[in-house]
Amino acid sequence: MSANIAALLYLVAGVLFIFALRGLSSPATSREGNRYGMIGMAIAVATTLLTHFPSFGGLLMIVIGVAIGGGAGAFIAQRVPMTKMPELVAGFHALVGLAAVLVAAGAFFAPRAFGIGDANEIHAGSLVEMSLGAAIGAITFTGSIIAFLKLSERMTGKPILLPERHTINIMLGVSLLALTALFVGTQSGVWLLLLILASFALGVTLIIPIGGADMPVVVSMLNSYSGWAAAGIGFTLGNLALIITGALVGSSGAILSYIMCKGMNRSFISVILGGFGGEVAGPAGGKETRNVKQGSAEDAAYIMQNAGKIIIVPGYGMAVAQAQHALREMADILKKEGVDIKYAIHPVAGRMPGHMNVLLAEANVPYDEVFELEDINSEFGQADVAFVIGANDVTNPAAKTDKTSAIYGMPILDVEKAKTVLFLKRGMGSGYAGVENELFFRANTMMLFGDAKKTVESIVKSLAH
């Protein structure tokens, strides 16, 4: 196969990847898009194997590698519960990052196969591209591992603040530049190794100060990084499929980070600098002593049975309690009784972009009952009940009124405009931003304490009576 045909086939693969993302503009076309992505991947792999036919031993290793990796991947894909998607995505980012590092190292050891020069005479441009791919890949790897540990709660979700952390990061950043220069100048693998190690360290120090509530931004950002790492390697290989994919994924992650930051009214820089949600912010005033109105599942069932329109607001607490199936069951009963049910999703609800939508889809909630903040916010005024399950900060009116609040300016769901607000919460604790929610103390609010899933199940029981 000629190099030109190969380049064209890689281009075709890249275009198919664009179609894969294009399909996601609507759930109706999304699965078709995913197929295009798979075909693109098959074309890219086949083209590489045909143009650089591996040695017998090499082919054997490739087959074994694909069997092990593919088997593990397929197994994970079938088994992972939908509530664990954020961890899974973070884990996958780590793999892409590490693969980029390994491919860069492979290119360094076998430059001729990659068409970037001979051993010890690699083109300077390729060395720079290789360093970029390796460094970004390494940052993605360790950063994603930290994100994975935080999301799966194997590590505290609270920000971990190293002393002089900004100085450490700046020094690591400068050393990356110096090591790249040394590597390009001397072509010695030692510098490449040090570069990779310094990048590993930077990945850790960048992500540990960022708190659990900011994880949607972090996951999106690491998504973006994994794309830029792939693009860096794509330049080293001169491979169009990789360059196009890297650019697509890089900009996709960047846009998602932007959307998440906007959803929290925080600048990207302030998220990256970290430390948010560590100390309790907001107006100080000692311990809260006001009373809240507490209700039972029977009360909630009674209120909802007599309602005409209910808007359900799910949050991370629903994911933790795995309450989505019980919730849908409750909605089904109410719908049969003629109640109008809609779902309202805040952009940063959950731990990653679109997290709540997936959970509701898993519980068979039709996607045309699920609305984004800007499409439904005006409807709370006509709603009889706002049913808030496991969400807190995204409903806090302090974001609109209290300039001293840590979440001031964040767009919120106007649940307080509904006639009755039902709050399902584990306890009286404040949300991840560490801010007290004024809504809990209002006359039209009723609190239902306990595990969200159990509470919803008892509501279902009361409704059935």
Add this chain to the structure above:
Amino acid sequence: MTDSTQQLLEKAQAAAEAARHLAEQAQHYSDELAHTAAAAAAHGLAGGAIDPFVFRVAIFAMAVFVGYYVVWSVTPALHTPLMSVTNAISSVIIVGALLAAGVEGMTAAEASGSWWANAFGFIAVILASVNIFGGFLVTERMLSMYKKKG
């Protein structure tokens, strides 16, 4: 009536004159450009061809823009599948892993280097495969759950 026709004619003539002038200038610039390009080619770039790197940068820049518009059109409800599918497609990095895993040292000096390349390539093939299969299949699984009313 004839007056205004006269005026129009004059205007058209003036415009034609201006266009001719511009064309001359453009000719001049393009000559100069060709001259510089030829000089540049003679200076360094082999055979007067543009370095492939420039094309790659161009494609990269275009793809960033394509990505920008395509991703903005993704419905927020599908942001999680978007992340998992971008994850899967970025594993096209497997093409690099395949090269490294399949390489064979031609000379004795290359043999040790290719051994390392094989080892790194093998691990990278495993990692990328986890992502490719895991990413596409989990996306498929998620997307199959999105259903319309009724």
